[in-house]
Amino acid sequence: MSSPERAVVLLSGGLDSATALAWTLRSRGLAPWVLSFDYGQRAARELDAARHVCAQLGVTRHMVLPLALDALVESALTGQGEVPDDGTGSRPHGIPTTYVPARNTVFLSLALGYAETIGAYTIVLGANALDYSGYPDCRPEYLEQFNALAALATAESVAGGRSIRVEAPFMDLSKADIIRQGLALGLDYGPTVSCYAPRADGRACGRCESCAIRARGFAEVGVPDPALSGEEP
Amino acid sequence: MSSPERAVVLLSGGLDSATALAWTLRSRGLAPWVLSFDYGQRAARELDAARHVCAQLGVTRHMVLPLALDALVESALTGQGEVPDDGTGSRPHGIPTTYVPARNTVFLSLALGYAETIGAYTIVLGANALDYSGYPDCRPEYLEQFNALAALATAESVAGGRSIRVEAPFMDLSKADIIRQGLALGLDYGPTVSCYAPRADGRACGRCESCAIRARGFAEVGVPDPALSGEEP
Numbered sequence: 001m002s003s004p005e006r007a008v009v010l011l012s013g014g015l016d017s018a019t020a021l022a023w024t025l026r027s028r029g030l031a032p033w034v035l036s037f038d039y040g041q042r043a044a045r046e047l048d049a050a051r052h053v054c055a056q057l058g059v060t061r062h063m064v065l066p067l068a069l070d071a072l073v074e075s076a077l078t079g080q081g082e083v084p085d086d087g088t089g090s091r092p093h094g095i096p097t098t099y100v101p102a103r104n105t106v107f108l109s110l111a112l113g114y115a116e117t118i119g120a121y122t123i124v125l126g127a128n129a130l131d132y133s134g135y136p137d138c139r140p141e142y143l144e145q146f147n148a149l150a151a152l153a154t155a156e157s158v159a160g161g162r163s164i165r166v167e168a169p170f171m172d173l174s175k176a177d178i179i180r181q182g183l184a185l186g187l188d189y190g191p192t193v194s195c196y197a198p199r200a201d202g203r204a205c206g207r208c209e210s211c212a213i214r215a216r217g218f219a220e221v222g223v224p225d226p227a228l229s230g231e232e233p
Numbered sequence: 234m235s236s237p238e239r240a241v242v243l244l245s246g247g248l249d250s251a252t253a254l255a256w257t258l259r260s261r262g263l264a265p266w267v268l269s270f271d272y273g274q275r276a277a278r279e280l281d282a283a284r285h286v287c288a289q290l291g292v293t294r295h296m297v298l299p300l301a302l303d304a305l306v307e308s309a310l311t312g313q314g315e316v317p318d319d320g321t322g323s324r325p326h327g328i329p330t331t332y333v334p335a336r337n338t339v340f341l342s343l344a345l346g347y348a349e350t351i352g353a354y355t356i357v358l359g360a361n362a363l364d365y366s367g368y369p370d371c372r373p374e375y376l377e378q379f380n381a382l383a384a385l386a387t388a389e390s391v392a393g394g395r396s397i398r399v400e401a402p403f404m405d406l407s408k409a410d411i412i413r414q415g416l417a418l419g420l421d422y423g424p425t426v427s428c429y430a431p432r433a434d435g436r437a438c439g440r441c442e443s444c445a446i447r448a449r450g451f452a453e454v455g456v457p458d459p460a461l462s463g464e465e466p
Contacts, residue, residue, distance in 0.1 A: 068299050072343060073350045102346030105386050109342040110305060113335030117306050136391040145385050149378045153338050158369040 004031045006120035008111045011036050011062075013049030015214060016126035016170060018192045019182035023169055024124045025057055026185045032124075034062040035114055037107065039069040045193060045202045052191035065110065073100060104137035108146055108166060115164045116154045128170045128178065131213055140171055175217030183223070190226035204228070237264045239353035241344045244269050244295075246282030248447060249403060251425045252415035253359035256402055258290055259418045266351055267295040268344055272302040278426055278435050285424035298343065306333055337370035341379055341399060348397045349387045358401045364408065364446055373404055408450030416456070423459035437461070 007030035011017045024032045036050045047064060054062045104127065111123045127138045136142060143166050150157070150164045157163040170178050182189065194214045195204035204211050204227065218225040240263035244250045257265045269283045280297060287295045337360065344356045360371045369375060376399050383390070383397050390396040403411050415422065427447045428437035437444050437460065451458040 063305070065305055066299065066301050069343075069346065072296070072298055072347055099388065100346070101349035101388075102342055102386060105342040105345055105382070106339070109335055109338040110302075112338055113302065113333070114305055116334035134388075136388055137386050139385070142382075142385045145382045149338070149375075149382050152372070152375045152378050153335060153370050155332065155334075155367075155369055 004029055005122070006031045006033055006115075006118055007122040007124050008032075008115045008118070008120050009034050009124045010107055010111055010126070011050045011053065012126075013046035013053065013192060014126070014194045014210075015175075015182075015189060015192045015217075016128060016131075016178060018049075018053045018126075018189070019178050019185075019187060020124050020126035020169065021053060021059065022057060022182055022185040022187040025059065027181075028122075028124075028167075028169075030122060030124075032059050032061065033114070033118055033120060034059055035111055036062065036064045037067040037069070037110075038064050039067040045198055049191050049193045056188055056191065063114070067106070067110070069100060069103065069106060099135055102137065104135075104142075105146070111166075112150055112153065112164055116156075121162050121164050123164060123166045125166055125168045126170055127168050128173055128175075130172075130174060131210075140168075143168055143171070174220075175213055176220035179217050179221050179223075183221070188226060190229070192227060194227075237262055238355070239264045239266055239348075239351055240355040240357050241265075241348045241351070241353050242267050242357045243340055243344055243359070244283045244286065245359075246279035246286065246425060247359070247427045247443075248408075248415075248422060248425045248450075249359035249361060249364075249411060251282075251286045251359075251422070252411050252418075252420060253357050253402065254286060254292065255290060255415055255418040255420040257357045258292065260414075261355075261357075261400075261402075263355060263357075265292050265294065265357075266347070266353060267292055268347055269295065269297045270300040270302070270340065270343075271297050272300040278431055282424050282426045289421055289424065296347070300339070300343070302333060302336065302339060332368055335370065337368075337375075338379070344399075345383055345386065345397055349389070354395050354397050356397060356399045358399055359403060360401050361403045361406055361408075361411065363405075364443075373401075376401055376404070407453075408446055409453035412450050412454050412456075416454070421459060423462070425460060427460075 007024050009021050009024050009032045011021055011034045021032055021034065024030050034054055036047055038047055108123065115123055129139055147165050154164055193204065194210045196208040196210050197205045199205055214225065240257050242254050242257050242265045244254055244267045254265055254267065257263050267287055269280055271280055341356065348356055362372055380398050387397055426437065427443045429441040429443050430438045432438055447458065
């Protein structure tokens, strides 16, 4: 019996990407090579969650890559780091405050390099368009364009071989549908975190947009959110 | 008088990107916000060169971003880091040994995030197709596809505003033509480094492919390479 094909799975430790990992392993039948990014102080709790999710699913291939993405953005905005403050660094209007410029483009590019290195042809991304309607890089047309780029970006595809493609299986699903799928796959959502502004003890704030979307999802499914059960993972 | 538009310039410290910086500043008339990447031990000498080039041209906005790109690739190949060695990690055939999977895609994605943050609409890349014919991500069609992605990837462009675009002014130039252009712009090539395998003292090896291409370029122009004059920058 040949071993299953590999897939790079981007795992933040949140609900969507945890479900994407379970889907890759148990529904899509690929061997997941998980990639997480350590891009700042607040990421520590998310990385803990990501490690718990991997352990729960028996996934041992988990790369945590340091990535100074916040520094890139914040340095320019605050004048810290090696970027001098000329007082004019500001983002264009109309961007959600939680939006990090080009974040998915950066994450997918690194996943592309990783996939090419390990011989994977699939990158799995837990993004869904409904929750992130203000994010340009969480839309189906964006992902299609990324795949068009990937088809020109790797040595094998340019030589006439296979391309690496991003799959975003939950792009058009509601949060409740994602949760239903995860539960059906046996995923325990206890360790996952979705909060934009966790409290000092690391628990979800229960008030930010991400917490609200998650709470509505569990309410719609009719099950309690195990992350709110009072037990730390 | 309004201040000039900004451009993010990717600077490695090599001949091509140094010329691209001089071109951005003195020919294209944009205000350069320079971005370099610190992605491994061997990069220290290149980063010194990049700093010297910025100083020479009077450019003060220079961000050096740590980027564990080598770790991403090498961990997978060697089994170090958090990627377990299952003995099957190998790259597809036919890739030059100096090729780093998806490197330009990663660099351009980070430049895209930086450009969106600082309000720049131009990313300048010193790549040229002639020297890097084996690299999928150094071809005009690749860059056009990246620009198509960028048009879908930023908040302003999706809202109907301007897109961020990559310009690669030397894409179709020979090394000699690039050198002629840099000399005409007053660039001193002394501090630049192009060597893949510098000696212990940091000097160019004079034998690798990159050194050979550079030597032919200076020979064709008919001037000595100041980096070989025996004087350290």
